[in-house]
Amino acid sequence: MAGYQCLTFLTDYGLEDGFVASCHGVAARICPGVRIIDITHLVPPGDVRRGATVLAQTVPYLPPGVHVAVVDPGVGTTRRGVAIDIGGQVFVGPDNGLLSWAVHVAGNGPVRAYELTNTELWLEPVSATFHGRDIFMPVAAHLVNGLDLAAVGRALQLEELVMLPPPVRRIRENSVEGEVLTVDRFGNIQLSVTAADLERLGIRKGGVVLLSLGRRKLSVPYQWTFGSVAPGELVAYADSAGCVALAVNAGDAAQRLGLPPGAHVRIAPAPDSFAPTGVLPR
Incomplete structure (x- = not known):
């Protein structure tokens, strides 16, 4: 063959x-x-x-x-x-x-x-x-x-050959900008940002990241897996492809955040004054 x-x-x-x-x-x-x-x-x-x-x-x-x-x-x-x-x-x-x-x-x-x-x-x-x-x-x-x-x-x-443009991924001094690559059947949101990008910013698992979703800002724990947070809470983690992903433990992150494929996201280390909330500010 x-x-x-x-x-x-x-x-x-x-x-x-x-x-x-x-x-x-x-x-x-x-x-x-x-x-x-x-x-x-x-x-x-x-x-x-x-x-x-x-x-x-x-x-x-x-x-x-x-x-x-x-x-x-x-x-x-x-x-x-x-x-x-x-x-x-x-x-x-x-x-x-x-x-x-x-x-x-x-x-x-x-x-x-x-x-x-x-x-x-x-x-x-x-x-x-x-x-x-x-x-x-x-x-x-x-x-x-x-x-x-x-x-x-x-x-x-x-x-x-026709080539798709690469996904948006820009590393800046104190943040990294990316886009939503895919949303899987569980509602988990995969970003074009990688776990290695966060390491370059000094962000380690067990800490907190600040997400900028357009005008919205949200502090989210950066953990190992879904079960690292309580049911219903939002979490950022490194998925099986090495990309940063957003999930809700036992829930649907895409539905909660309203982020379709292609939506832009910025990630930065969260200031000490930001505690992880996992919920959108009112």
């Missing part, structure tokens, strides 16, 4: 319909016995940034493989389908920025890239709205089967 240990799959298809199973079936017919790892199929519909974040944070823990990702609001338009080699691993999907963060996290960036133009690898007829089944998955399965990457289509210049 060309040295690839698996085929991974991320989409916004959901689980109510047969979309995911159809794609699995296509891969299995082309490459019997292929090991498919489903990353998630519950990316919010059309949310390319959420898909890009999940893919980038998951791929480092996966075996070398061909990674198919499909969050594709431009399906059926002039947007390209691409295969991107990072050296030993390949990403297949729409050229809309979805793959851009993962190819840098999982390697040293793209090594070579191709537009998916070899129609002999596709299923026929191709649906205008289901390229995951008819284009991306068959191409990926052929690659796992040993097809040379150059056979998928036209070579691209790496600078032609």
